[in-house]
Amino acid sequence: MKKSYLLPLLTLLSLSSVQAADKPVITVYTYDSLVAEWGSGPKLEAAFEKTCGCDLRFVAAEDGVSILNRLKVEGDKAKADVILGIDNGLMEEARATKLIAEHGQVLEKLSASLKWEDKDFLPYDYGYFAFIYDSSKIAKPVSSLKELVESDAKLIYQDPRTSTPGQGLMLWMKAVYGEQTASAWQQLAKHTVTVTKGWWEAYSMFLEGGADYVLSYNTSPAYHMISDKKEQYKAVLFSEGHVAQVELAALLKSSQHPELGKQFLSFLISPEAQGIIPVTNWMLPVVDGIELPPVFSQLIQPQRIGFTATEIAEQRADWIKEWRSAASK
Amino acid sequence: MAQRSVQIIGYLALSFLVLITAWAFYGLGSVAERRLSWSVLVDAYIHQILLFSLKQAALSATLAVLLALPVARALYYLPNLVGKRSFLALCLLCFVLPSLILVTGLVALLGGSGWLTPYLGESWSLYGLQGILLAHCFLNLPFAIRAFYLQLQALPASSWLLARQLKFNTWQQCYLLEWPQLRGRLLTVWVFIFVLCFNSFAVILSLGGGPQATTLEVAIYQALKYDFNIPEALSLAWLQLLIAGSFYLLITRFGSSGWLSADTAKPQFLPKPKPVQAGLHRLSYYLAWIVLIAPLLALIPSLLQINAERLSKLTLLKPLLTSLGLGLIAACLAVLFALLVLSPIRQARQQHQWRRQWLLEGLANHHLLMPAMVLSVGLYVWSLKHLDLETWGGVFVILVNTLVLVPFATQQLKPRLFQFDDQYQRLTQQLKLNTLAYWRILMPWLARDLQAAFVLCLLLAMGDVAIFSIFANDDWMSLPWLIYSYAGSYRIIEASLVSFLFLLVCACLVFWLEKIKT
Numbered sequence: 001m002k003k004s005y006l007l008p009l010l011t012l013l014s015l016s017s018v019q020a021a022d023k024p025v026i027t028v029y030t031y032d033s034l035v036a037e038w039g040s041g042p043k044l045e046a047a048f049e050k051t052c053g054c055d056l057r058f059v060a061a062e063d064g065v066s067i068l069n070r071l072k073v074e075g076d077k078a079k080a081d082v083i084l085g086i087d088n089g090l091m092e093e094a095r096a097t098k099l100i101a102e103h104g105q106v107l108e109k110l111s112a113s114l115k116w117e118d119k120d121f122l123p124y125d126y127g128y129f130a131f132i133y134d135s136s137k138i139a140k141p142v143s144s145l146k147e148l149v150e151s152d153a154k155l156i157y158q159d160p161r162t163s164t165p166g167q168g169l170m171l172w173m174k175a176v177y178g179e180q181t182a183s184a185w186q187q188l189a190k191h192t193v194t195v196t197k198g199w200w201e202a203y204s205m206f207l208e209g210g211a212d213y214v215l216s217y218n219t220s221p222a223y224h225m226i227s228d229k230k231e232q233y234k235a236v237l238f239s240e241g242h243v244a245q246v247e248l249a250a251l252l253k254s255s256q257h258p259e260l261g262k263q264f265l266s267f268l269i270s271p272e273a274q275g276i277i278p279v280t281n282w283m284l285p286v287v288d289g290i291e292l293p294p295v296f297s298q299l300i301q302p303q304r305i306g307f308t309a310t311e312i313a314e315q316r317a318d319w320i321k322e323w324r325s326a327a328s329k
Numbered sequence: 330m331a332q333r334s335v336q337i338i339g340y341l342a343l344s345f346l347v348l349i350t351a352w353a354f355y356g357l358g359s360v361a362e363r364r365l366s367w368s369v370l371v372d373a374y375i376h377q378i379l380l381f382s383l384k385q386a387a388l389s390a391t392l393a394v395l396l397a398l399p400v401a402r403a404l405y406y407l408p409n410l411v412g413k414r415s416f417l418a419l420c421l422l423c424f425v426l427p428s429l430i431l432v433t434g435l436v437a438l439l440g441g442s443g444w445l446t447p448y449l450g451e452s453w454s455l456y457g458l459q460g461i462l463l464a465h466c467f468l469n470l471p472f473a474i475r476a477f478y479l480q481l482q483a484l485p486a487s488s489w490l491l492a493r494q495l496k497f498n499t500w501q502q503c504y505l506l507e508w509p510q511l512r513g514r515l516l517t518v519w520v521f522i523f524v525l526c527f528n529s530f531a532v533i534l535s536l537g538g539g540p541q542a543t544t545l546e547v548a549i550y551q552a553l554k555y556d557f558n559i560p561e562a563l564s565l566a567w568l569q570l571l572i573a574g575s576f577y578l579l580i581t582r583f584g585s586s587g588w589l590s591a592d593t594a595k596p597q598f599l600p601k602p603k604p605v606q607a608g609l610h611r612l613s614y615y616l617a618w619i620v621l622i623a624p625l626l627a628l629i630p631s632l633l634q635i636n637a638e639r640l641s642k643l644t645l646l647k648p649l650l651t652s653l654g655l656g657l658i659a660a661c662l663a664v665l666f667a668l669l670v671l672s673p674i675r676q677a678r679q680q681h682q683w684r685r686q687w688l689l690e691g692l693a694n695h696h697l698l699m700p701a702m703v704l705s706v707g708l709y710v711w712s713l714k715h716l717d718l719e720t721w722g723g724v725f726v727i728l729v730n731t732l733v734l735v736p737f738a739t740q741q742l743k744p745r746l747f748q749f750d751d752q753y754q755r756l757t758q759q760l761k762l763n764t765l766a767y768w769r770i771l772m773p774w775l776a777r778d779l780q781a782a783f784v785l786c787l788l789l790a791m792g793d794v795a796i797f798s799i800f801a802n803d804d805w806m807s808l809p810w811l812i813y814s815y816a817g818s819y820r821i822i823e824a825s826l827v828s829f830l831f832l833l834v835c836a837c838l839v840f841w842l843e844k845i846k847t
Contacts, residue, residue, distance in 0.1 A: 059804065066554075066555075069554065069556075072557045073718075077717055079719070161551065161555035161556050162555045189540075189541060192539065192541075193456060194454075194456040194457075195539025195540060204820070205441060208440075208441045209441050320556070321372070321374065323540075324374045324540045325373040325374040327539065327540040328373075328374050328381075328540040329377060
């Protein structure tokens with residue numbers, strides 16, 4: 001019997017030992033839906049590894065805010081060279097960790113409409129937060145955030161403490177409701193099915209029929225039209241406007257391979273990567289002249305509202321407290 | 330004297346346990362330098378979750394106790410029920426079952442696209458209070474059934490003879506025989522289940538519907554991992570320690586619950602129930618069967634849906650080996666520690682130093698007072714600054730699991746060791762046995778109890794989620810955590826498959842445990 005204990009132990013030990021690699025390894029912290037087999041991760045990895053002579057490894061957290069939390073926990077001991085997947089709402093808080101190095105990219109490559117000037121964070125895609133519904137089940141969707149809050153439609157959204165869409169909704173509520181946000185959260189809580197840790201959990205649950213609306217992006221219907229050949233999933237256009245998300249990549253100061261890291265950042269805004277991202281991560285490209293599948297022209301084109309990164313960094317902790325107190329009632 | 334070295338090792342082991350606790354408290358104490366604000370105590374959100382923690386625990390405990398009573402009575406009054414032994418084994422399995430297996434089963438049965446969901450009406454949702462109560466009830470009802478049944482079994486046959494002579498009617502039997510027998514046990518079982526549910530983690534994490542259904546334990550985890558708000562996590566940990574600790578002290582005042590003992594059914598002079606009563610007893614017994622087995626059976630249909638492509642994407646082997654490895658090491662260590670810390674306790678007992686014995690036992694069992702989460706947070710906060718958790722995470726998972734399991738192992742081994750001392754200690758002293766010879770006599774005597782303690786610890790360690798969630802990072806997985814991540818992203822087929830595999834492992838262990846016990 002004693003021997004039978006040893007076997008799994010030995011196997012465990014042999015599995016955990018690190019395999020020797022001859023190529024330099026560049027590690028990227030990102031969120032889980034990016035590394036899924038249908039996500040951008042595998043394709044970006046294959047394309048980048050063709051030219052870099054390196055081994056690109058993704059390490060996935062549940063969602064964007066979790067990447068930042070992990071970074072805070074690990075400090076300068078972080079294994080990552082690059083982080084991929086925090087957004088404009090988290091930018092200042094990430095900068096405050098003093099762990100971020102300059103990206104060193106020429107910003108003229110980005111499309112002028114983004115007006116991007118930051119030296120530390122590099123955008124790789126963007127989109128607008130939006131609620132998705134199944135038009136085969138709901139004939140007449142809500143037309144504004146206020147209408148959604150006041151309705152009794154079942155909805156799922158993500159936790160603003162871990163997820164960038166969740167944080168997006170928090171900004172959205174604040175932008176629309178201002179001082180009355182707490183009571184609006186309470187009203188919303190009455191018909192919320194659940195608050196999930198990450199985007200993927202929420203979206204999977206919605207597709208299983210768990211709710212009428214799920215918080216996602218204006219670009220999500222493109223995924224269903226192209227990959228699933230399903231037309232019924234649609235985004236709702238809210239009359240108050242939508243909060244935009246610019247997804248960002250950044251190089252860490254603690255990186256062992258800063259040159260490779262910069263090479264990866266430059267690859268991210270190259271036409272090749274920018275062509276991969278919209279049809280795998282289902283967001284819009286940040287450079288001009290990328291040919292998109294025709295269904296992208298059918299997506300809703302929201303008006304942008306929201307806050308600046310500095311405003312968000314100053315208020316985020318208080319807004320989260322407001323949300324959790326109100327939503328727990 | 331050879332025994333002295335064993336005593337010294339025993340005291341060392343005891344000091345080690347205490348030192349780790351002190352270390353965790355040191356971590357928790359770093360609150361001061363991190364500017365702990367008392368704001369946690371006036372935060373409306375914290376009040377809400379505290380209230381919710383207490384409410385769900387009280388409701389779960391009440392439900393489990395109320396539902397267990399008719400089933401326990403049925404088992405008692407109808408000794409020849411079909412499948413009774415299997416039922417008692419199932420009860421044991423359900424109680425030690427890693428809770429995420431059950432959660433997966435419940436989701437397959439009652440979740441968004443569950444088998445029974447279409448019959449439950451539009452407004453049904455598994456997430457939130459109702460799901461939590463359901464899961465807690467399922468996990469703890471079997472424990473309550475076993476505890477009440479064994480308590481009823483302890484009714485002396487002479488009482489029933491007397492009752493027959495005095496021609497008691499059913500109500501009098503209930504009031505004069507059953508009630509006095511069960512009265513004390515009812516409260517103990519209730520408080521015990523209350524504490525278990527108050528400290529429940531995996532169920533709340535997976536079935537809690539966001540901030541509306543969060544407990545203190547989950548809030549600690551969230552403060553640490555969602556918010557990276559260390560002062561808040563630390564103050565919540567103190568709060569949890571205070572509440573769970575006081576409730577635990579309350580239980581120990583009432584004495585312990587026998588639930589693991591074998592079914593020692595002897596033919597008794599039981600009154601023959603009237604046909605209607607017998608029918609009701611049978612009904613509650615078979616209902617309990619269905620309710621307990623349904624979530625486990627619900628895992629099976631999903632297994633048939635798995636195809637080669639999905640199967641090939643499952644990474645099963647590594648988490649399975651991780652769980653087994655962590656569990657085996659922690660269980661071995663826990664049993665070893667229990668054996669060691671018991672030697673000074675036994676010595677004190679033999680020398681009739683009751684005070685010292687009481688003190689030593691208190692020290693050996695003090696982790697029962699400390700929720701695993703509190704211990705983990707203390708050590709975690711300390712190691713953030715001082716260690717690379719990537720390398721040390723596994724060590725901490727094993728360490729904290731071991732600490733939490735030592736009291737369980739101690740309780741399993743204690744009675745048998747005391748019995749040994751009473752019967753053979755004098756003889757071994759007269760024979761002047763050396764240490765080796767002494768242990769060679771003791772070990773075969775203790776073999777069954779060692780095995781039982783080991784299996785119980787292994788089951789509990791493999792089911793751990795709370796400790797793992799604190800120290801693990803995204804790069805390695807245990808079996809329960811794998812189930813959590815599959816169930817979380819609603820891949821029920823994968824979650825069911827992993828759960829089913831895990832269930833088989835646990836069922837084998839429970840089968841072994843039942844075999845040892847009888």
